[in-house]
Amino acid sequence: MLRGSGRFVGDLARTGMLHAAFVRSPFGAARVAAVDTSAASRAPGVAAVFTAADLGDPYLLATLEREEFVPTPMPLLAGDQVRFAGEPVAVVVAGDAYLAEDATELVEVQWAQLPAVTDVATARGGTARQVHEGLVGNCPVDLLMSDDERLDEIFAAAAVVVSGVFTSARVAALPLEGRACLAEWDDRDGQLVMYVSTQVPHQVRSAVAQALRLPERAVRVIAPDVGGGFGLKCVVGREEVTVAAASLRLRRPVRWVEDRQENLTASFHGHEQRYQVRAAFDAGGRFLALDADIDCDVGAYSAYPFTCAVEPLMAASELPGVYKVPAYRARGRAIATNKAPTAPYRGVSRPQIVLVMERLMEKAARALGTDPLELRRLNMIGPGEFPYTGVNGITYDEGSYRESLDLAERRVTEDGWLTQRDALRGAGLAAGIGYACFSERTGYGTPTMALRRMRMTPGYDTAQVRVDPTGEVVVTTGTCGHGQGHETTFAQIVADRLGVHPDQVRLRQGDTDLTAYGWGTFASRSIVIGGGAAARAADAVAGQLRQVAACLLEASAADVELREGAARIRGDSRAGVPISELARVVYFQTHTLPETVRYGLEARASFDPPGTFSNACHAALVAIDPGTGAIRLHRYLVVEDCGVVINPLIVDGQVRGGVTQGVAAALLERIRYDDDGQPVTATLMDYLPPTAAEMCPVDIVHLQTPSQFSDTGAKGMGEGGTIGAPAAVLNAINAALVSTAAEFDHIPVLPEDVIRALAAEEAGGAGAALAGTGAGAASGTGGGGTGGAQAGEGAV
C-alpha cells in the first residue's frame, strides 16, 4: 500500500478487456418511452450496448418476510420507468473507457418526465404519485416495534414532558475508492470470475447467481484491495451485476470503475431521518416513557440484501439506548422517494437515535432544573444492573456506561477544557462543551439478525486455520476487511492460541472460492464473529498440535503447552519441539503417528453469537463565530469500551476515522436534491467531506469490560465514532448558544443556520423560534406534546 503496489479493481487489467459506462436518467422520475442504441452501437470502439430488454429484464430483489414490508425489485437496468436521477437505463461496453463514455451520449432515450416525489411529507400524503405502482403511501415498511397501552396515561400524569422534532440530512458514505468491478469468463473452470470492490463477496456472488440464474459455483467473487466501504459496499449494486451480465454475453473481460459523480448521485445514500419524539419524566428526573414516530427517507429501492427496512428497524428497536425506559412506543417507517436508494451507512440509525436521546436529556435537564450529566447518571443502566433487558426486549451485556461518563467528565475538567472554553468566550466567540453517551450493538449473528426476518439472514461466520508443512499458518475467514487491519488482528488472535509469532500467520479473505460462505465485514461484526471463529478453529488446531507433540515427547497432550514457536511439557525446562518440526512430521512422516493425529493440521469453526454492546462517552468543545456562523471543533474526547482490545493502534484508528465521519454529519455533509429530484451535490465542491483543517486531535481513553458473548472478549467498535459524534457536537453547539434562544435539533448545523438564528434573536420576537425550536418544546411541562415541532422542521 505504501509502495503503490496495492491492487484495487481499477488497477487490474486483462488482455482484451472492455470498459463499461452507464447511460443514466437525467430526471428524478420519468417514463422511458424508447431507448435507441443504434448510433451508440456503431460508435468507435463500441463492442455492445445493452438495455434492460437486451438482458432479459433481470433484477435484484431484497425482501423481508414481514407483512408490513412491500418489496420493490431493483432492475439491473431500468425498463419503462426511472425512479431517481442517475438510475441506469443502458450500458455501453467499449474497448476504451473514454470511448465508452463518448458513446453513452449517442444513446437516444425518449423520456417523459414525471413529477418527482422528493420529501417524506409529500410522499406520505394521499395525493403523492406512487414511486412504485401500488405502493400505498409510498411506504414499503411501517413497523410498530413496541406499543405500551399505558403510554398516554403516563404522559398525561408526568411531571415533565419534553418533546421535539429531530432530523438528519441525507449523507454519502463516500469511500475514497468508488464502487468498481471487473468480470471475466473463465472457460476452463466454467466460471464467471469477478473482482469487486465490496465488503461482502459472498453476497455479491449470491446476487449475481440469483439475478442471472446461475448456480453459485459458477461465480467466483474476489475482493482485492478495497478503498473504503463504510456500508456503501455491504450491499450489491446493479452495476456490478450488469457488468457480470455483459461479460457473460460477450465472453470478454469487462471492467467498470465508478466515477465520483456516479458515486454521489447513483450509488447509495443514508441517514435521512426525521424523529418526532416525546419523553416523560417524574419530578425527580426518572424516565417514565418514550414515544417516537420515525420516518426514514429510503429513496427509490430496497438495497440487496438488507432491504430499506434496516434504518427504521434499527431506529425503532434500539432508541432507548443506555437509558432505563419503563414504557415505550416506537413506530418506524421507510418512505420511498425519487432519490438514490439507501444502504446501511456506518452507524445505521444509531447516530440519529443517540442524537435524539442526548438532546432529550439536555432538554429534560433544563425543564427539571437539574444538571444534564446527573440526569443521565440517574437514568443510565448502572453497575450491577447488567445484563439488563430493556423495554425494547434487548438484553444489554456488561458495559461501563456510567464509568465512561464519569471518566469523560473528569478528563474534560482535568485537561483544561473549561478554561479553554472560557478563553474562547473571552475572545468573543460562543463556546460550549457537549456530551453523548451511548452503547452500540456489535457482532450480532443470526440469533439477533433473524428478528429482522430477512429472506437472507446474515450473521454467522466461518474460519479455517491450517498449519503448513513449514509450520506457517494460514487463516481464512468469511469476513472481508478493507482497511480495518484484520491481517494484523486475526493473526494476533490465532498466533496467541498456537504459540507462534503473528508474523507467521497469514490471513486470506475476500475470495468466495477460498473461504467458507461468510457475511463479510459490516455492522462492527468482524473481530467478534470472524475473530471468534478464527479463535475456535485455532483452538482446535492447537489441540492437534498438542496431540502430535504428546506423541513425540511421550507425554500427555494435556501437559503440552504451545508458546514461543514450540511445544513444551508444562513445567519441564527442556527445549521442547518446534512447531515447524511437528508440522514436518505430520505431513511428511505421517506413518509414524497414530491414526488419530494423522493427515493434516487444520480445522474449521463457525461462530454465531447473539451480539455484544460496546459503549462510549464522547465529549466535544466547539466555538462559534457569531459574525460568520462558522463552527469550529477545538477538543474531542472519546472514552470507549470495546471489551478486550486486540490492537490499540487499530482501535484508535477506527475511533478517529469514525469520529471524523460523525463530525462531518454534524457540521458539513448534506446530499441535496431540488424539488424536481435533481441531485445538486454531485461533486466534492458541493458535497463537503472534512479535511484535516476541520478536525482537531481526538483523545481516546480505553476501558475494557470483556464480553461473555465473544470468544475473544472483544466487542465490535467499527461504528462507535460515527455514532457518538453528531450528538456530542450538536450538544456542544447548543451549549455554546445557551445564552441565546437558538437551539438546533438537526444536523448538519451550517453557518447559515447559526447566522439566521442569531439574526432572528437580534430581531427579537417570534422569529427566534425559527431556529430555537426545541427551546419551546423543552420548557413544556405537563401536557407536553409537540408544540415546537413545526418550527423545528423549518430549521432544516
Add this chain to the structure above:
Amino acid sequence: MKDMHRIRLRVNGRDHELEVEARRTLADMLRHDLGYTGTHLGCEHGICGACTVLVDGGPVRSCLVFGVQADGTEVSTVEGLSAGEELSDLQQSFSDHHALQCGFCTPGFLLLAEAYLAQRDPAAAPTEAEVRELIASNLCRCTGYQGIIEAVLATADARRWAAGPAAGRAASPAANPAGSPADGPAASPADGPAASPADGPAASPADGP
C-alpha cells in the same frame, strides 16, 4: 480521428517515450499506459488529491493535467519513493503512526508530504498547524487525519535531527528521493517499481489455483 502526440518523460528516474491521446489525463497515462497504478483516482476533479504526483518536484493533481503536458518533465510517483524491501523514512512513519487504513488515498498524501519535506527549511522545527494545513489539501475517509499528521511531523523532525542542528539548507537527507528529483532520484531504473512499465500493470491476481 484520435489526436495523438508523441511525448517523452522520465518517471521515477526511468525514461519513457509514448504516443498519447491529447485528452488523456496524466493520471490515466501513468496508470494505464505506463503501469504506475499506485497513483489513484478518487474524484477526477481535483479535490481529493489521491492522484497527487510530483512533476519536476512540485505536487500536481494528475487528474487535472493532460499526459501531453508532462512532455519533457520528470515525474515522481509512489512507486519511486523507496527501492527494494526497505521503506523510505516517510513510508515507515506512515506505517508506525497508523496513517493509513484502506490505503487508497495514501500515495497522494505521501507525495504531497514529500514535496513539503523537500521544500521546507530542514533545520526548522515543524509545527502541527503547518502540517495540518498541508494535509488539508487531500481527503482521507478512514483515518481522521491524525495519524497522517503525526507521521509527517515525525518525519520532518527526524530529518531535522539527521541534518544536524547547524546543517541548515545544505542538509540532504538520504531518504528523500522523490522530493528532489533534480538531485537524481534514488530509485534507479534497475530497482524501479514492481510494475514494470513495459509489461503493463503487474497487478494480476491469480485467476485460480
